Amino acid sequence: MxxxxxxxxxxxxxxxxxxxxxxxxxxxxxxxxxxxxxxxxxxxxxxxxxxxxxxxxxxxxxxxxxxxxxxxxxxxxxxxxxxxxxxxxxxxxxxxxxxxxxxxxxxIPKKHIEELYSITPIVVKTDEGYWRGNMTVPEFEKIIKINLIKKYKQFMGQNISEDILLYDVMKFNNRVPIKVSYKNINLLGDKLSFRISNEQLSQELAYFALGVGLGCNNARGLGFVNYKYL
Known part of the structure; x- marks a missing residue:
């Protein structure tokens, strides 16, 4: 890949x-x-x-x-x-x-990725709208990780555990939600940084994320992440 x-x-x-x-x-x-x-x-x-x-x-x-x-x-x-x-x-x-x-x-060269950071806001979809006030940070983190793993499993045609530790640290780079105009409504997203785990599968998923984005609506310009190599 x-x-x-x-x-x-x-x-x-x-x-x-x-x-x-x-x-x-x-x-x-x-x-x-x-x-x-x-x-x-x-x-x-x-x-x-x-x-x-x-x-x-x-x-x-x-x-x-x-x-x-x-x-x-x-x-x-x-x-x-x-x-x-x-x-x-x-x-x-x-x-x-x-x-x-x-x-x-x-x-994009395959090298050891130290960090991923979002260039465009990462948006997750919930029944209640924006996640803050409706779920905990760990629940929010889990949605991002599971979404990426589902994309990977479908694209690669192989099953992997959803319990993998993708990153060691996640940091919010915005103080308030970021508005994104989409189909005559405003979605709310966040800009995040992730310090990626050294595990081989974690590195593979981080590299995959560069090509598919994190969160939802990636083909609409959301969840584009960039990288810092070790």
Missing amino acids: LVFEYQCKLKFLKSINHKTIAEKINYFLDSVLAKDQEFLQYHENKGYKYYVTDAPWPIEKDGIYKEGKVYTLRIRTVKQELAEFFSEKLYAHTSKELLGIGGKLRI
């Missing part, structure tokens, strides 16, 4: 507020998937998508992506055919606001 990263160069055809950028990126990617019958079915499938995106960078100080400027969007996946599809088809692909002008496809 390898994690592929496509660094897509995007030219902005219109200025866009960072608060609405996720929906513009989602449409841009969804519309290119829709051009291929196989990937259209893949997109419409309600199962795990096995890819995750961050927000275009650099982010402007005033929060407005500027018309005419070029930014970079990172798309990561553990599906090689999907990475190659994006790297080929996003070139010259356009929407009303965005134009793909190229990019770089690479494999």
Whole structure:
């Protein structure tokens, strides 16, 4: 299992507020998937998508992506055919606001991961909405871990224990919940850091998380994590 990263160069055809950028990126990617019958079915499938995106960078100080400027969007996946599809088809692909002008496809090296930290908020789904006030921190941690393990088991086709110690320390990097606009509602998420366990399977899961994200709605730009090697 390898994690592929496509660094897509995007030219902005219109200025866009960072608060609405996720929906513009989602449409841009969804519309290119829709051009291929196989990937259209893949997109419409309600199962795990096995890819995750961050927000275009650099982010402007005033929060407005500027018309005419070029930014970079990172798309990561553990599906090689999907990475190659994006790297080929996003070139010259356009929407009303965005134009793909190229990019770089690479494999993220497999090295010992000391820490994972979220670039975009991690969101977990509960029947009560945002988790704080409805569950304990250990319960919240368990949801994140079990969600990742379920993705791994389905993708790899093998069963592993859900009792694994994925990390030794988890830290919140935000004081208040972070609002994320999604389908005309606001989801609430958190930015977190994890000091990853040295166990081999823990390291494998941490590497896998780089390509699929943590929490929910990863293909919608949530739960994108970056890494620090030992």
